[in-house]
Amino acid sequence: MSNIHNVLNKPIRVLVVENHQLMLWALTKLINGHRPLMEVVSIASNQTDALLQIPGVTPDLVLMRNELATMTVEGLLPEALTTGRRTLLFMEEVTEDTLAASVRCGAQGVLTRRSSADEIIKAIEKTHEGELWFGREATGMALQVMRRAREQPAPATPKGHLSLLTPRERKVLHAVVDNKVRTNKDLAKQLFISESTLRNHLSSIYQKLGVGNRLDLYVYVRSHLGVGVAEVA
Structure with missing residues (x-):
């Protein structure tokens, strides 16, 4: 647990955006199982529903399935979704295109269906503290792209x-x-x-x-x- 949470004794408030019921259940159970560090304050089945809930539930972090995220014409996630909170995108598979788009759209981190329970919890905690989280797979992919660009x-x-x-x-x-x-x-x-x-x-x-x-x-x-x-x- 971070020093901030030790002092304030406040859980990280998470809004989960997922339309697959089994995955939604698993994520909710996983996050709530780590109280008092974090808790699910609300769930949504799509981005529109999430945006409607945010003013009332005031989440610290939004964990959203990548396929449910829609962006503004500028290529960014909606301001109401990202202002004052962190956004983690959960995707089926990380590709170079989806990784680049996730970074540029304003997400602070990326998780995949292969992410372990420990990695999901750690990603929530670290991104809430202000760090970026892309995991071993995504980080390796980004390094490969930069290496190709440097060698070309x-x-x-x-x-x-x-x-x-x-x-x-x-x-x-x-x-x-x-x-x-x-x-x-x-x-x-x-x-x-x-x-x-x-x-x-x-x-x-x-x-x-x-x-x-x-x-x-x-x-x-x-x-x-x-x-x-x-x-x-």
Whole structure:
């Protein structure tokens, strides 16, 4: 137990957002089993329900299934969800794209279905204390991305690669780097194209810029090119 809680003797108030009843039961039982360190003050089946409950239950931390989280047009979790509280996202599987999106959307930590009970409890405690929590799997993935970016030789004239992109590909690149949406489905909807067309555009962009996925693309533009989104568009 942290020194803060030893002094104040107040449990960490957790709002759990999960629509799978068995998982909801397991998380609630796990968290409440660690009183007085923490307790579930409310549950919600979706983000809208959670936002309605927050003023009344005043949670310190929101533990939400990643698939239930929807973001603002700026690519952030709603202000009412994150202001004055921590947010942990619980996902089926961590990928480079979902990890990057989670960090940029404002979450303080990521857990997976493979996370142990001890890891979940520790993540709640540490994120409440102000630390970031991504676990061994997500941390290893982030290190691999940074290692690839560091090992990839910077081209002599990096901006020349952008000239290879078509106007439509530049628009797709702008949407990805700006992180206005998280999924290919939402990105395609925003661009008024089909998912298959979006995948074709992304494949072409990856090939022209020499990257392998959306997280690599973001790292490449931000780190290797050293330009802002406005310069990419």
